[in-house]
Amino acid sequence: MIPSPAIAKVFQGVASRQQMFRMFNRHAQRPNRWDDNATALYAGEWFEIGETEHDYMFDILPPLWIRGSMFAMREFMTGSVTSVFFALRIDAAIRYFHGYCDLSDKTSVETMRVAIIERESRPIRTMTRQERLEHIWSTTADDYRGYAGDRWPVAARGKRTVVLYGGNEGTFLKLLDELADEEIASKLPVHLRHLSSPIAA
Template sequence: MTLQSSVRKIYQGVADRRQMYRLFDRHAQRPNRWENDDSALFAGEWFEIARAEHDYMLDLLPPLWMREEMFALREFLTESVTSVFYTLRIDSRTRHFHAYCDLSQPRSPVEMRDAIINRESWPVKAITHEERLEHIWSATHDEYRGYAGDRFPPEYRGKRTLLVYGPGRTELKHLDDLTDDEILAKLPVHLRHLPIRAAA
């Protein structure tokens, strides 16, 4: 399975409660689920939520810890990765975010906070190529996404796949192999024409 390692925005827009729960485990179909340490798969993922969802999660269980602008969930997703929720002031607006932080790295919640503020402070509304792919993966229903299995060559196994529809065909493709036209077709209309920005 392809493991992620960088900080990455995985959903464009503000996730409602249903979307938030879907995004919590958007890798539910990963092979050998629970048999491996999947920390690298989740650590670094973040998305925006509404205040109601932030407050709901704060009231759900006593936090593991709480600081001025963030709190961590007591229940860990993996051995060292847990949810951290943020309330951040960005461009004179108070906004709320969820991120998976690896607490085996003590500065990860602070570094995540800084990365979110940096990303959300871009002067021009834009989206990176990687963010387009992550949004597509996050927004696609489980029945239409998965991981490459035994029918793929060994070097492709475990990589993320999507069903792609074209004239007279349905094809299972690796997420990273989508063409520009296929990416545009899978993005919601309001994201299609945003300029592509190179990842920092």
């Protein structure tokens, strides 16, 4: 019900340990959580973490494998999807990332590595509309995000929703994908509101 791009940055900035653990299961509230195959939902999601968080995850369990500056977690999130951690040199600095890779696809780890380097090597800080929506989803508390249920039109059911504040009208739910530009801006932290789109950059 929730389409995910093949590779998707889901959080802007460097995630703290608390944020990292929250994002490991961003879709925990989804309908029919125990009945569906969530491989397509998780595979391809990635975000940046700090060196301390990277090293902490390395020490939790013996990795499934280590390849140069990358390692994979032994415990799988769903199906053949597991956490892969990257230490990548970008613009002369070592930075650290977490990504969900589908190990049934032998190219998934390298595809993720290349996509992260390409995305983070942009000369100008930008955010696509989808990255803005994913950041909003990642940072909204569980009480203020959810999924459209039986009261919604059939075509909307199961899609992600967020709570908006309508001033005198109070709060209301809206489909995440249908947020207007000004609604997106109101849900983003101040330092991200005015980043340009990569199309305009």
